[in-house]
Amino acid sequence: MAEQAILSARDLDFFYGAAQALRHITLDIPAGRVTALIGPSGCGKSTFLRTINRMNDLVPGTRMAGSLTFQGQEIYAPGLDVTALRRRVGMVFQKPNPFPMSIYDNVAYGPRTHGERRRARLDELVETSLRAAAIWEEVRDRLKKSALGLSGGQQQRLCIARALAVEPEVLLMDEATSALDPISTARIEDLIGSLKERYTIVMVTHNMQQALRVSDRTAFFLSGELVEFSPTERLFSMPRDQRTEDYITGRFG
Amino acid sequence: MDANLSRRAWNLLAKLALWLSAAATCALLLVVIGYIFLRGAPGLSWELLTTQESILRGTMGILPSILNTLYVVLVSLALVLPLGVGAAVYLTEYAKNRRLAWAVEFAAETLSGIPSILYALVGVILFCNALGLQKTLLAGSLTLVIMTLPTVIRTTQESLRTVPRSYREGALGLGAGKWRAIRTVVLPSSVDGIVTGCILTVGRVVGESAVLMYTAGLSTAMQDFSTIQGILRASGSTLTVALYVYAKERADFAIAFTIATLLLLLTGLIHLAAYLAGRLLRRR
Ligand SMILES: Nc1ncnc2c1ncn2[C@@H]1O[C@H](COP(=O)(O)OP(=O)(O)OP(=O)(O)O)[C@@H](O)[C@H]1O
Ligand SMILES: [Mg+2]
Numbered sequence: 001m002a003e004q005a006i007l008s009a010r011d012l013d014f015f016y017g018a019a020q021a022l023r024h025i026t027l028d029i030p031a032g033r034v035t036a037l038i039g040p041s042g043c044g045k046s047t048f049l050r051t052i053n054r055m056n057d058l059v060p061g062t063r064m065a066g067s068l069t070f071q072g073q074e075i076y077a078p079g080l081d082v083t084a085l086r087r088r089v090g091m092v093f094q095k096p097n098p099f100p101m102s103i104y105d106n107v108a109y110g111p112r113t114h115g116e117r118r119r120a121r122l123d124e125l126v127e128t129s130l131r132a133a134a135i136w137e138e139v140r141d142r143l144k145k146s147a148l149g150l151s152g153g154q155q156q157r158l159c160i161a162r163a164l165a166v167e168p169e170v171l172l173m174d175e176a177t178s179a180l181d182p183i184s185t186a187r188i189e190d191l192i193g194s195l196k197e198r199y200t201i202v203m204v205t206h207n208m209q210q211a212l213r214v215s216d217r218t219a220f221f222l223s224g225e226l227v228e229f230s231p232t233e234r235l236f237s238m239p240r241d242q243r244t245e246d247y248i249t250g251r252f253g
Numbered sequence: 254m255d256a257n258l259s260r261r262a263w264n265l266l267a268k269l270a271l272w273l274s275a276a277a278t279c280a281l282l283l284v285v286i287g288y289i290f291l292r293g294a295p296g297l298s299w300e301l302l303t304t305q306e307s308i309l310r311g312t313m314g315i316l317p318s319i320l321n322t323l324y325v326v327l328v329s330l331a332l333v334l335p336l337g338v339g340a341a342v343y344l345t346e347y348a349k350n351r352r353l354a355w356a357v358e359f360a361a362e363t364l365s366g367i368p369s370i371l372y373a374l375v376g377v378i379l380f381c382n383a384l385g386l387q388k389t390l391l392a393g394s395l396t397l398v399i400m401t402l403p404t405v406i407r408t409t410q411e412s413l414r415t416v417p418r419s420y421r422e423g424a425l426g427l428g429a430g431k432w433r434a435i436r437t438v439v440l441p442s443s444v445d446g447i448v449t450g451c452i453l454t455v456g457r458v459v460g461e462s463a464v465l466m467y468t469a470g471l472s473t474a475m476q477d478f479s480t481i482q483g484i485l486r487a488s489g490s491t492l493t494v495a496l497y498v499y500a501k502e503r504a505d506f507a508i509a510f511t512i513a514t515l516l517l518l519l520t521g522l523i524h525l526a527a528y529l530a531g532r533l534l535r536r537r
Contacts, residue, residue: 053426055425058421083428083429084428085428086427086428087427087428090427091422093419093422093423093426095419097417097419097422097423098423099424100420100441100442109427109437110427110428110429113429113433159423162423162427163426163427166427166428
């Protein structure tokens, strides 16, 4: 089956001031799959992820070159509506970051931002998103309570629900489980497995077992370059590049 | 053995010195507060608070000064709050020119430390004379806006900066525009700092005397607040200024101490409110 690319990078360079964080990245991220980004610390995984929803715009003095497209549209095109892009490309952060408001208001934040005012529709979105994020049963009786009272793992699933509530096409996850205990991590991994039917997921992880467990494809980054991008099983069983092999066998990084 | 003994002696001595300074501070405070209360509290009466002075009947009332105080607090707060919070949001969230923003912040920092008599001078020149407001409560309030603006800007900026970056990223990541992120997530999470800053500003306004003496007038007679004209032209003393007027110009110390008692109670209430508001809002 020919996979359709939803995100394509061509010779993508990215700079923080004078420091180059990404070098000539070229890859196609398939729609409806889980793509994992791995590599040693500082190799540019987060930077790449944050170019996709232009979160790097928040950092002053950054610059990109080359091409990065989302469904054929140039993400860095001048005049592109960044809020519309971020609506279609959601993000879950490393540290759970629920807003200091109720669980309900957290999930409804995105839809309300995009103009949804109908109470019934909001109720429905909140419930389906919380169900999709496998946290509905735990919070259904306390929707009006502050989200800050949840455990770390619950907060992260709430953040996933919050991201799903705007009905994005792509979900970016930057080490979304690294701050969580093993049980919460397992739940979120299960969740990713169930979400990939409807979403394209791009996830950064430091945990190679996790990449192996949940992803279809894996990209190995090193010093701002993309070294290898293959189906996950192949990358871990017969890496084509010596550097990939060194990394996955723990010989460095 | 010897060393141990002298260490214990030193410890004891240090403890004693600390205890003494703490006791002295407490005693001093208690004496001041107690003295004011003893001399002022007996004069407090419902009539005093709700009437104005009548020379004919020979009765004393400070309602005009209470109303004037209320006027100054409300007007200056109504102006300084949007101005200060707006400026702080602009400086921390929007200003592209970091050098300019830094210069403004530095200026605000400096301005918040200068003695209030200098603001009185500015108020006299700017509002009373140049703008032709003369000595009015309005001119006084405007001067107090200038005086308290730096503090409101600074406290707001400080609380804006304590808002975790992750809140902004979370909101922007959901497709919120910058202003929406600020309005719905950033400002609500810094509201405790802003409210506390405001209440302390009220405290400063209530306690200010130099500025108002020169810009707002000294009259203790009732002002007309029933018409726009009257509100614009009203000129008179707030409680602190009235205290000065009675004590200094009429040597009526009984009433001065009563006003002092009232001010003491008021300031205590304001600080309590600031404390409670801060706690309540932070807990959310
Ligand atoms: N805001 C920033 N300003 C300047 N340089 C940055 C910034 N963020 C990242 N960098 C630099 O860009 C390079 C890539 O960083 P990035 O955060 O993308 O790495 P990473 O692969 O996500 O690392 P980690 O696994 O530690 O999260 C690093 O050299 C880093 O120092
Ligand atoms: Mg990272």
